[in-house]
Amino acid sequence: MDKFLLNINKHCRGENKEDAPQTSGGGVTKRKCRKYDDSYLDFGFTMTDVNNEERPQCVLCLKVLAPECMLPSKLKRHLETNHRNMEGKPRDFFTRKLKELKQQKGTFSQQVSIPSNALLASYKVAYRVAKCKKPHTITEQLILPAAVDLVNIMIGESAGKLLSKVPLSNNTISRRILHMAEDLNDQLIEKIKGVAAG
Ligand SMILES: [Zn+2]
Incomplete structure (x- = not known):
């Protein structure tokens, strides 16, 4: 039971964590916005919107990376270090994972509306x-x-x-x-x- 509750907690907290580091300082920091490219799915990455900013999200572990990481080399490194056994998987595999992620997001947003x-x-x-x-x-x-x-x-x-x-x-x-x-x-x-x- 405790393990189960812990999981719910993690899910709920995980939602807000992503946008926390973004709001630092009041100055206008002009960061070059890198755009998501469809080919990044080959490295297992999709794109998610955090505070109107495109950020790469891993379709395997759902981790959202910093906007600076929107680069093939960085995304590739994440795949290599975190999901070594998934390296070189065909695009179809990642497309399927992405589909699962989108389905999860649908049910997830319903749950998250509850504090x-x-x-x-x-x-x-x-x-x-x-x-x-x-x-x-x-x-x-x-x-x-x-x-x-x-x-x-x-x-x-x-x-x-x-x-x-x-x-x-x-x-x-x-x-x-x-x-x-x-x-x-x-x-x-x-x-x-x-x-x-x-
Ligand atoms: Zn990952």
């Missing part, structure tokens, strides 16, 4: 409900209203309003529980594979 702490809270509650073997509807019916009451009285109404940001509807909770069960299943299979191989 990361609210998402984590939602999973924590779902986990408790599943652990106690209670029906998932208890969250919407009882847990959330009770939590809002508690917080309103003990802390203040602004804190109570904050709780409404935590996605806890019946459907959401049932989805979370299913998601966690699937993840557990995957982890178990990986472990069994590891034992069988080792």
